[in-house]
Amino acid sequence: MEYNFLNIIDILGTIAFAASGAFSAMERKLDPFGVVILSFVTAIGGGTLRDMLIGNTPVAWLRNEVTALVILATAFITLFFGQYVKQFHKTLFLFDAMGLGVFTLIGVEKGLQMHLSPGICIALGTITACFGGVIRDVLLNNVPLIFQREIYASACIIGGSLYLLLQQTPLNDDINAILAIIMIVVIRIVAIRYKLMLPRVYENRM
Amino acid sequence: MEYNFLNIIDILGTIAFAASGAFSAMERKLDPFGVVILSFVTAIGGGTLRDMLIGNTPVAWLRNEVTALVILATAFITLFFGQYVKQFHKTLFLFDAMGLGVFTLIGVEKGLQMHLSPGICIALGTITACFGGVIRDVLLNNVPLIFQREIYASACIIGGSLYLLLQQTPLNDDINAILAIIMIVVIRIVAIRYKLMLPRVYENRM
Amino acid sequence: MEYNFLNIIDILGTIAFAASGAFSAMERKLDPFGVVILSFVTAIGGGTLRDMLIGNTPVAWLRNEVTALVILATAFITLFFGQYVKQFHKTLFLFDAMGLGVFTLIGVEKGLQMHLSPGICIALGTITACFGGVIRDVLLNNVPLIFQREIYASACIIGGSLYLLLQQTPLNDDINAILAIIMIVVIRIVAIRYKLMLPRVYENRM
Numbered sequence: 001m002e003y004n005f006l007n008i009i010d011i012l013g014t015i016a017f018a019a020s021g022a023f024s025a026m027e028r029k030l031d032p033f034g035v036v037i038l039s040f041v042t043a044i045g046g047g048t049l050r051d052m053l054i055g056n057t058p059v060a061w062l063r064n065e066v067t068a069l070v071i072l073a074t075a076f077i078t079l080f081f082g083q084y085v086k087q088f089h090k091t092l093f094l095f096d097a098m099g100l101g102v103f104t105l106i107g108v109e110k111g112l113q114m115h116l117s118p119g120i121c122i123a124l125g126t127i128t129a130c131f132g133g134v135i136r137d138v139l140l141n142n143v144p145l146i147f148q149r150e151i152y153a154s155a156c157i158i159g160g161s162l163y164l165l166l167q168q169t170p171l172n173d174d175i176n177a178i179l180a181i182i183m184i185v186v187i188r189i190v191a192i193r194y195k196l197m198l199p200r201v202y203e204n205r206m
Numbered sequence: 207m208e209y210n211f212l213n214i215i216d217i218l219g220t221i222a223f224a225a226s227g228a229f230s231a232m233e234r235k236l237d238p239f240g241v242v243i244l245s246f247v248t249a250i251g252g253g254t255l256r257d258m259l260i261g262n263t264p265v266a267w268l269r270n271e272v273t274a275l276v277i278l279a280t281a282f283i284t285l286f287f288g289q290y291v292k293q294f295h296k297t298l299f300l301f302d303a304m305g306l307g308v309f310t311l312i313g314v315e316k317g318l319q320m321h322l323s324p325g326i327c328i329a330l331g332t333i334t335a336c337f338g339g340v341i342r343d344v345l346l347n348n349v350p351l352i353f354q355r356e357i358y359a360s361a362c363i364i365g366g367s368l369y370l371l372l373q374q375t376p377l378n379d380d381i382n383a384i385l386a387i388i389m390i391v392v393i394r395i396v397a398i399r400y401k402l403m404l405p406r407v408y409e410n411r412m
Numbered sequence: 413m414e415y416n417f418l419n420i421i422d423i424l425g426t427i428a429f430a431a432s433g434a435f436s437a438m439e440r441k442l443d444p445f446g447v448v449i450l451s452f453v454t455a456i457g458g459g460t461l462r463d464m465l466i467g468n469t470p471v472a473w474l475r476n477e478v479t480a481l482v483i484l485a486t487a488f489i490t491l492f493f494g495q496y497v498k499q500f501h502k503t504l505f506l507f508d509a510m511g512l513g514v515f516t517l518i519g520v521e522k523g524l525q526m527h528l529s530p531g532i533c534i535a536l537g538t539i540t541a542c543f544g545g546v547i548r549d550v551l552l553n554n555v556p557l558i559f560q561r562e563i564y565a566s567a568c569i570i571g572g573s574l575y576l577l578l579q580q581t582p583l584n585d586d587i588n589a590i591l592a593i594i595m596i597v598v599i600r601i602v603a604i605r606y607k608l609m610l611p612r613v614y615e616n617r618m
Contacts, residue, residue: 052258052263053254053258053263053264053265053268054263054264054265054268055261055263055264111268114264116264116268116269117271119271119274120268120271120274123274124268134345138344138345141347142347143234143236143345143346143347144240144345146239146240147231147236147237147239147240147243147244147345148235148236148237148240150237153239153243154239
């Protein structure tokens with residue numbers, strides 16, 4: 001993976017995830033400490049769970065102060081300038097989609113490094129990208145959003161699978177990563193634009 | 207432990223736990239992705255928590271594709287043939303009880319391998335068997351069922367203790383394991399048949 | 413750290429945290445097993461999460477039967493003599509504050525031993541002291557108390573920072589630890605006495 005380019009997307013994704021956590025906390029009228037914690041768990045929860053599952057400890061954010069500072073700054077900016085930040089919801093959505101993409105690939109890569117099987121690598125990618133939001137929702141006492149018909153985790157599964165497929169081609173890894181991230185971003189944009197959802201296949205069967 | 211025999215029970219238990227997670231998710235109208243995730247956390251949540259607690263990483267399911275495939279298949283079958291699967295609720299209850307038994311013993315064994323003390327081994331067995339259900343309930347925004355008077359974790363504690371006691375006898379380990387599992391299954395059947403519950407000892411004291 | 417002295421505070425804190433978990437469970441009418449589990453997660457949840465984050469496994473309570481026995485005893489005493497125990501709520505509050513202090517310092521120390529940066533050490537201390545309560549609240553289906561304006565985690569952050577600052581002075585570590593704990597206890601007492609809370613800075617901005 002090309003680290004300079006992907007690192008920037010990583011940080012943009014972290015900002016978007018942290019802002020999403022902060023907004024959720026503010027909607028529930030949590031105190032400033034709660035807002036900071038929700039920013040943190042949303043931004044680093046998925047990667048933390050992944051690192052604990054594979055035994056990659058101390059988990060990533062403990063060794064990377066930049067991530068912690070970015071999240072802290074995002075939390076406080078959202079806290080004090082919430083109205084203003086909200087105007088950028090389209091930008092935040094785009095960052096979020098890019099974050100989703102890059103977090104998925106980071107998770108898949110970690111699985112590959114540990115020689116885990118392809119399906120498990122995709123699962124690790126999806127966990128990395130999606131479980132921060134799951135923990136955020138659990139802490140706020142909501143049933144996790146991503147279990148409720150939105151195309152979110154599905155985008156990660158498709159993007160992760162594409163990345164593994166592309167690795168069978170002679171294309172170089174940088175290009176594979178970028179193509180997979182673009183795929184995830186496009187799926188997210190299309191899903192939101194056309195309000196696509198997963199079907200409830202069992203509707204009439206229960 | 208006799209692996210061929212216990213492996214089969216392990217898979218039957220995994221199926222029962224996964225089906226229970228899928229049904230809970232479907233009752234709450236989660237999307238197909240949510241149903242799959244709930245199947246997973248119910249089936250492997252307890253063992254995953256145990257492995258993270260003792261540092262046995264990558265945790266078991268990451269290294270075992272069979273488990274993942276069994277869960278995935280169970281989730282989709284439950285999703286598409288829910289009504290049909292429901293007719294086997296007695297079979298599923300029996301699988302569940304057997305799973306409870308075998309998961310408890312696997313947890314106790316892992317503790318013994320790490321030379322942890324007997325009480326802690328029993329705790330690990332109970333966590334292995336019961337915490338998948340706890341995580342399922344937390345994700346669905348319910349207070350965990352097993353904290354609410356049903357004889358469930360108690361069966362694991364009794365079965366785990368019996369296993370440790372039997373190890374002081376000259377009986378061989380296979381027989382000990384089978385006896386402890388039978389004990390757990392019998393307690394579950396008796397508890398459900400006679401609607402036994404833990405007493406609320408403090409009812410008039412608060 | 414002076415272990416004899418701090419060990420006693422550690423046990424007193426464990427008792428207070430376990431009692432708090434037991435009371436929360438009893439208020440929600442959980443069964444005796446639920447009461448025991450809630451005592452456990454409240455008392456050891458924070459340290460367990462910290463140990464899993466830094467890879468210090470098997471996590472502390474698995475290797476320390478004294479902790480487990482103290483929690484078990486506290487849970488049963490609270491269960492059977494709840495009314496009586498409640499009369500000591502001021503003592504329990506003091507134990508809780510001391511526990512908060514000593515758990516924070518234990519977490520900070522673990523971070524220092526792993527050569528993590530100061531901000532991360534303070535985060536680990538706060539997680540150690542506060543996340544048992546967070547897990548308790550999540551299991552009981554409540555939005556965690558500490559996210560709701562009470563001065564609780566803030567006391568840990570201030571106390572942890574003070575400890576790190578004092579280490580730059582020629583004072584010995586025992587004295588630093590005791591001063592930091594006293595700071596945390598005093599902040600808690602003042603916060604409760606004068607009903608201090610974190611401001612909702614964003615009140616008029618959403």
